[in-house]
Amino acid sequence: MENLYYFVTNMSTWTNMDPRQFLYHYFVINGAFTTSFLIALVVAIVGLLLFYGWIGMTSPRLSTLTTWAVTLVLVGLVTFALTQVSVVGSLSSQTGFFEDATQYAQQLRENEPDETLAQFEQQVTQIRDLMNKGCDVTWTLDLWNTAISLIIFFLFSLGVKRMTKYAIAIPF
Amino acid sequence: MNVYIFAIGGTGARVLRSLTFCLASGMECIPDGTNFIPMIIDYDKTNGDKERAKRNLTTYSNIRNAAYKGVVPEEGERNFFMPEIKFLSDVGTIPGKTDVALNPSYEYKFGIGQSNQTGTFADYMDYRNMMGATYLTKDLLSSLYNDEPMTSSMSELNLDLSVGFKGNPNIGSIIFENIKEDDEFKRFLNTFDPKKDRVFIISSIFGGTGSSGFPRIVDAIRYSGIADYDKALVGASIVMPYFKVNTPAGGAINSNIFNSKQKAALSYYQKPDDHGKSLYQKLTTSYFIGDDVATNLPYCEGSDGQANDAHIVELLAALSIIDFVSTDENILRNQPQKEYGLDSTPSATESIQLKHFIKNDRTKYFDYITRMALAFRYYEEYILEDNINAKEAFYSKQGLDLANKIGEDMYKDLESFISDFDEWLDELSVQKDSFRPYLHKPRVEDSNAPVSEDLDDYIEGYEGSQGGLFKDGTSYKDFSGYCSKFYKDYGKDLENEDYAFLSIFYDAAEECMGYYDEIKN
Numbered sequence: 001m002e003n004l005y006y007f008v009t010n011m012s013t014w015t016n017m018d019p020r021q022f023l024y025h026y027f028v029i030n031g032a033f034t035t036s037f038l039i040a041l042v043v044a045i046v047g048l049l050l051f052y053g054w055i056g057m058t059s060p061r062l063s064t065l066t067t068w069a070v071t072l073v074l075v076g077l078v079t080f081a082l083t084q085v086s087v088v089g090s091l092s093s094q095t096g097f098f099e100d101a102t103q104y105a106q107q108l109r110e111n112e113p114d115e116t117l118a119q120f121e122q123q124v125t126q127i128r129d130l131m132n133k134g135c136d137v138t139w140t141l142d143l144w145n146t147a148i149s150l151i152i153f154f155l156f157s158l159g160v161k162r163m164t165k166y167a168i169a170i171p172f
Numbered sequence: 173m174n175v176y177i178f179a180i181g182g183t184g185a186r187v188l189r190s191l192t193f194c195l196a197s198g199m200e201c202i203p204d205g206t207n208f209i210p211m212i213i214d215y216d217k218t219n220g221d222k223e224r225a226k227r228n229l230t231t232y233s234n235i236r237n238a239a240y241k242g243v244v245p246e247e248g249e250r251n252f253f254m255p256e257i258k259f260l261s262d263v264g265t266i267p268g269k270t271d272v273a274l275n276p277s278y279e280y281k282f283g284i285g286q287s288n289q290t291g292t293f294a295d296y297m298d299y300r301n302m303m304g305a306t307y308l309t310k311d312l313l314s315s316l317y318n319d320e321p322m323t324s325s326m327s328e329l330n331l332d333l334s335v336g337f338k339g340n341p342n343i344g345s346i347i348f349e350n351i352k353e354d355d356e357f358k359r360f361l362n363t364f365d366p367k368k369d370r371v372f373i374i375s376s377i378f379g380g381t382g383s384s385g386f387p388r389i390v391d392a393i394r395y396s397g398i399a400d401y402d403k404a405l406v407g408a409s410i411v412m413p414y415f416k417v418n419t420p421a422g423g424a425i426n427s428n429i430f431n432s433k434q435k436a437a438l439s440y441y442q443k444p445d446d447h448g449k450s451l452y453q454k455l456t457t458s459y460f461i462g463d464d465v466a467t468n469l470p471y472c473e474g475s476d477g478q479a480n481d482a483h484i485v486e487l488l489a490a491l492s493i494i495d496f497v498s499t500d501e502n503i504l505r506n507q508p509q510k511e512y513g514l515d516s517t518p519s520a521t522e523s524i525q526l527k528h529f530i531k532n533d534r535t536k537y538f539d540y541i542t543r544m545a546l547a548f549r550y551y552e553e554y555i556l557e558d559n560i561n562a563k564e565a566f567y568s569k570q571g572l573d574l575a576n577k578i579g580e581d582m583y584k585d586l587e588s589f590i591s592d593f594d595e596w597l598d599e600l601s602v603q604k605d606s607f608r609p610y611l612h613k614p615r616v617e618d619s620n621a622p623v624s625e626d627l628d629d630y631i632e633g634y635e636g637s638q639g640g641l642f643k644d645g646t647s648y649k650d651f652s653g654y655c656s657k658f659y660k661d662y663g664k665d666l667e668n669e670d671y672a673f674l675s676i677f678y679d680a681a682e683e684c685m686g687y688y689d690e691i692k693n
Contacts, residue, residue: 059642060653065563162570165660166653169568 056167063166181381344384412462654680
């Protein structure tokens, strides 16, 4: 999964602004990348079911490239939103990354020598603030996950269109 | 079963024209494996009606040959252009009989041999060389036939036969006397199996060619001397006057005497022949069809100018052929004579519409013509006019790839057939007793006739459901949907894509018709 999200792991925040590797812990060790991918996959499949499984089998009038494009946009928007809400999460409600960072910080704090504790807290706050405000990691993750979802939707479209009644030529 | 159709004269050709549209519509009542062998009998060499009928038959056959290549329809399967229309030359000779070779043609040259020579009636009889022993015959002929010059409207002996008999059955009856000697008739006798095949004769009895040729053909079949030919199923559509012409001064054809000619013919047919049988007794079933509200037609003495507009009488005569072909032998033998009448009479301002026919005829015949009309209308207005979405499943490259086929091969012929169908519909609608079942586009651009916007208002007197995003209906878009559905169901698996195209259109049109509530009832 790390490789799939190569763009995210190469962001400046990931490489320079997170010396305690909160991001690595959350996305790689705790499987947030996998969750992201599952979101992209599930949303794409739901989109495919909606267009090819339902519209493409029941409504010749709606089985058009326009409807397909609308479904594609919807898939993108939903993936983007779900990635942001579920994976990145919210600081105030302590979900997603922030929940994991809080717990992981707690673990690290126990072993942290007193002389570096202040610096540690500063680093924790820094990564939390960056993720909360939105940084290159959050935007790249959201956009890249959206792109993955769209790619899945597109590629699967080519595979499943033949199984439909009215959408065998959509997208082309 | 082979059905041999002798279409005599201009009326015969016009009925045949209507028949091609009936056959193309895929009527279910026509038995499996029925082949039609039309033979147009008209002495008028360049008759417009004949040429148009031949063109229609050829187009039909071209479409059928392309669409059914390599296709063996299942028992009971129906589709557009299902029955085969064959040349007489293509019908196999019965084993043991002589194979009489013929050129492929829908045209029959009864009584004039294989050559194309024409001349006057006197030339035909070698009147001028009647000398010696035949001199008295010459005298008799001169007393029976008018010998005024060719330019006279009364001319008989000097009548130019290349334009037919100009309404003179007394001339036609002589010409048709020799039909048994003709190669076409010999081939008919040697290919016809009286145990399973049927013969049908279409003839008007108020002109020259039909009224004279009709009894001669019946006699030639019945008294051919071949075993069982006397028991063969022979039907006839006896077409009575349904149009008239404004005869100019000096014109040879006078429609004022159509009725008296008809009466004379009917009375002659009723008289017993040398074998003690009247013409009607020699026919299994006679269908009498006419219209007392006669349409005025432009005056024409034949040749290419005679291409009369289609009339509902011709359509009904064509349906009589279908009735004859689809009715059980035992029933036919108990129905020696049939007449046609509408279920209800249209009001003075109304055209004849589908609702005026009895329900059984609507179900048996007109539903199929309507089905074809819907399919053709959709093809013309939605596909040819480029209103169709290129991504429509059946139309797309992944489907039948119609964008690359339109205007080519079978589709070119189909478009020509559809254009002829439109013309035919329009002609039917402009008669005095007009038949306007569909709101088609008229030939005349500035016509005030209402034209349908979509399929849901195409059938006069019926309203189709408009459908919706998830609701089927009768619009062009719905028709597309039905086509795509049937393409997915079975069309994609058919090897011959032309056949697949016709099949899915046939089924889509049926599906579409299910959403015209009144048709269902």
